Amino acid sequence: MRLRFAFLKKFFINLTLVLVSVVMLFPLFWMFLLSLKEFPEQYSNFFSLLFSPFTFKNYIEAFQSDNFYVYIFNSFIVAFFVTLGNVIFCFLVAYSLARKKYVINKFIFITVLAVMIIPQHVIMIPLYRLIVNFHWINTYYALVLPWVVTPFGIFMVRQYIQQIPKEIEESAKVDGCSDWKIIIKIVIPLSKPVFIVLGIYVFLSNWNSFLFPFIFTNEDTMRTLPVALAFYLGKQSIDWGHLMAGASFSALPVLLLFLLFQKYIIKGLVSGALKE
């Protein structure tokens, strides 16, 4: 009786997991499928779509269109520099918050938490005004600088540094290290996992970022990939083939990074929650 119950329980858990996976993965599958089909078939029913001939025409055409490489380049530059900025600046702020005993630290930390609570859309208009005043519209500055340090990054790195035993740094101090040497020789190497996690999160969220690049750019050559893709949605018609080919391509680094670093991403999600 008990055995049968255990079997049923396992069966239903697995069934639920399979169903959830199908729901999650179907849009991705649909995207890839449409990207590999030509115009009239894209509008046919699911089964004839599934068995109609495959083609890479959409990909080839997307790459041949004027600025596709530029969009990829822009997306990459933005994601890369925002990631680099986050790793450097979040670490500097977080280390100071975690280890130094400045009177103002508590206030700064509360401010960081408070900023985390404010939704990005609230700062959309003031930020736009600021960017206009700096004459940064249509520049990389507008796409990179507002995000080079994020409260979430500070919070995450601070939590991580706090769990590194203080004695390790003290021991380095006794061994003859200056404050900077402690940071370079001890804390940075030990913080590598959190840098990887933070780097992946920031890179992916900026690679996929749509709203702010959409607002801060109006020249075609400054568009990032997600913004450029949005322009495939015409007023009268939607160019499904090219849109899906572009979207599939933009999903590629996301999938690749996740496959390569999934160990760290999962570790990052639970960091601080479990005792090592």
Place this chain on the structure above:
Amino acid sequence: MNKLKLVEVSKSFGGHRAINNISFEVEEEDICVLVGPSGCGKTTILRIIAGLETPTSGKIFYNNELWNEIPPGERNVGMVFQNYALYPHMTVYENIGFPLVINKQDKKFIAQRVIEIAKLLNLDEKLNKKPKELSGGERQRVALGRAIARRPKIFLFDEPLSNLDAKLRVNMRTEIVNLCRALRIPSIYVTHDQIEALTMGNKIIVLKDGEIQQIGSPNDVYNKPANTFVATFIGLPQMNIFKGRIINSVFHEENSLFTINLPLPIENSEELFLGVRPEDLFIASEYETMLKTVVKTYEFVGYETIIYFEHYGRLFSFILPKEKSRPKIGENIGLSFDVKSIHLFDSNGRRIVLSLY
């Protein structure tokens, strides 16, 4: 001769005074043990010597050189932390060599020194391993190796054995003592374990609430405790302390458990404490019995048995040697002790010197 000296050192954290007016000296052959309960300030003293904390007042000298303003890295102390504090991303070789690398020593010299230390500490097979691949005892030895790499002026140990299992602790105790003696470096060892203090140190400093209670040899703190705190803190099971009064040089236990004639004329006193170590109490014949009591419980420790008896809500103990037959729980027994084995403390708990002994 190299010497470390603390003069009236105090340290406060906010309003809390962690240590108060601490003065002592440690010389070349000394293994000085700071012992006391948690929060007594022993680690704070060690951190002040290492330079990780600045004293609120007082001075620290090393051979007449004032250390107060010298940063930790320039003091050249070797410190072993409770949790080893090894660098997890470095190999054993890199860990031991780290202080030398930081102090820009020649590569050849570093290699030579690391190998020499690894041999000394039996780590030569483990040089390429990371700390997480080592056992607790090996990690502790790496921490020791790193501490001696620079030929430190002074050795500081902050409860280095408390993370090890009991058997390993005993082995490491001997290893550390041998190492300190061989290197002839003044060593300061912090522990809350009084057995560790008695076995390792040749100078013991007993602390309580940030103040020194007694400085002395293991023999001094055990046999001539300066006050009731030292008397009860050092020694396991702890010393039995009986409260009472003195009338005509006779001690009367407050609840009439016993009376005893003191060997010297002592002034009458209303409140006074008499201490007897559990090993000095013994089961006596009816004729010799000084105090009568009932066995409450016992602890069998193999080579002896600790027997507890209760008197007016307080638990006292005595040690029954292995060869004696053990009384049953609830059995009436008569106990006695030699007047030479008693310790007397005044109403403030301070030792009264019985100059006869």
